[in-house]
Amino acid sequence: MALALADAGYRPILLDDFSTGHRRTPPGLPVIEGDIADAGVVDTLLAAHRPAGILHFAAFSQAGQSVREPALYYQRNVVRSLALLDAVRRAPAMPAFVFSSTAAVYGEPRAVPIPEDHPCRPVNPYGATKLAVEGALAAYGDAYGLRWAALRYFNAAGADPQGRAGECHDPETHLIPLALQAAASGTPLTLFGRDYDTPDGTCLRDYVHVADLCRAHLLALEALLRGEPVGAVNLGGGEGRSVLEVIAAVERATGLPVPVQDGPRRPGDPARLVADVARARGILGWEPALSDLDTMIRHAWAWERKRRGPA
Ligand SMILES: NC(=O)c1ccc[n+]([C@@H]2O[C@H](COP(=O)([O-])OP(=O)(O)OC[C@H]3O[C@@H](n4cnc5c(N)ncnc54)[C@H](O)[C@@H]3O)[C@@H](O)[C@H]2O)c1
Numbered sequence: 001m002a003l004a005l006a007d008a009g010y011r012p013i014l015l016d017d018f019s020t021g022h023r024r025t026p027p028g029l030p031v032i033e034g035d036i037a038d039a040g041v042v043d044t045l046l047a048a049h050r051p052a053g054i055l056h057f058a059a060f061s062q063a064g065q066s067v068r069e070p071a072l073y074y075q076r077n078v079v080r081s082l083a084l085l086d087a088v089r090r091a092p093a094m095p096a097f098v099f100s101s102t103a104a105v106y107g108e109p110r111a112v113p114i115p116e117d118h119p120c121r122p123v124n125p126y127g128a129t130k131l132a133v134e135g136a137l138a139a140y141g142d143a144y145g146l147r148w149a150a151l152r153y154f155n156a157a158g159a160d161p162q163g164r165a166g167e168c169h170d171p172e173t174h175l176i177p178l179a180l181q182a183a184a185s186g187t188p189l190t191l192f193g194r195d196y197d198t199p200d201g202t203c204l205r206d207y208v209h210v211a212d213l214c215r216a217h218l219l220a221l222e223a224l225l226r227g228e229p230v231g232a233v234n235l236g237g238g239e240g241r242s243v244l245e246v247i248a249a250v251e252r253a254t255g256l257p258v259p260v261q262d263g264p265r266r267p268g269d270p271a272r273l274v275a276d277v278a279r280a281r282g283i284l285g286w287e288p289a290l291s292d293l294d295t296m297i298r299h300a301w302a303w304e305r306k307r308r309g310p311a
Pocket residue numbers: 015016017018019020021022034035036037056057058059060061076080100101102103152153154155156157169
């Protein structure tokens with residue numbers, strides 16, 4: 001996102017405590033090491049730079065871990081986001097606020113594709129913490145005039161098409177990088193359940209290219225800066241893909257087999273999550289452009305090879 005902002009002519013300032021992130025940030029962009037809940041750091045930053053907008057990505061985001069450690073998720077995702085919002089309210093000029101929400105706010109949907117007005121009943125604490133922050137944003141908008149967007153991404157995938165950045169979590173829990181790593185290393189990927197009520201028995205997810213996500217953030221930010229309300233918006237490719245389809249696409253992109261071992265269902269995993277993206281089209285004029293599975297996996301594979309270095 002920092003690269004996308006810089007490419008579009010903005011001057012992003014990165015604030016990261018590097019709890020899960022990487023110190024190898026884009027060259028030439030200012031980076032402040034600090035916690036979004038550290039009032040001293042954030043107040044100083046807001047007073048010195050008077051940013052037009054804040055794009056708030058800082059969170060812990062593993063649904064499975066959130067089931068085991070809910071206290072960590074409420075602390076990291078709710079308490080710290082509220083501290084950041086307090087700083088925003090104190091700021092000399094209140095910036096527009098774009099929040100990374102998630103499809104996990106919906107829980108097990110009644111039907112797919114899921115529109116934004118579908119009931120939100122998260123099935124894991126991760127989704128519940130993101131929904132709690134969305135509630136605060138709506139109330140702060142009504143009471144304090146906060147201009148806000150909550151972008152509910154489905155499954156972020158792919159990598160910067162120019163190869164400047166990509167996914168690198170430690171531990172990695174996401175399907176696409178793990179399937180690529182299984183293809184490259186020969187170490188089996190564990191498939192979390194084949195007994196779901198889906199066409200091939202594996203979970204359906206809606207993968208969306210990270211570059212499409214970044215473009216949607218820019219559009220949301222610019223809509224808010226023009227004074228247009230945005231609110232909650234789904235971001236997905238609009239197509240459900242099963243775990244087995246992803247594995248087949250990884251085999252196509254890499255030309256290598258993906259060894260698979262069957263495992264039990266992962267707690268907190270809904271069977272299907274597919275976005276209705278009509279609202280993003282209507283209010284942001286956004287259309288996913290790179291979110292077909294083969295393109296996303298091709299970009300992710302190029303990044304994975306670059307990250308690994310020469311074999
Ligand atoms: N990856 C996905 O598929 C996906 C889907 C939906 C929503 N999201 C949301 O998008 C956001 C980014 O996800 P990601 O996959 O890039 O995660 P990530 O863990 O790679 O990035 C989160 C970043 O926030 C930083 N951070 C965490 N807590 C912080 C704090 N208190 N103060 C300062 N920095 C802090 C981390 O060091 C890291 O650099 C998250 O909010 C996540 O919930 C991700």
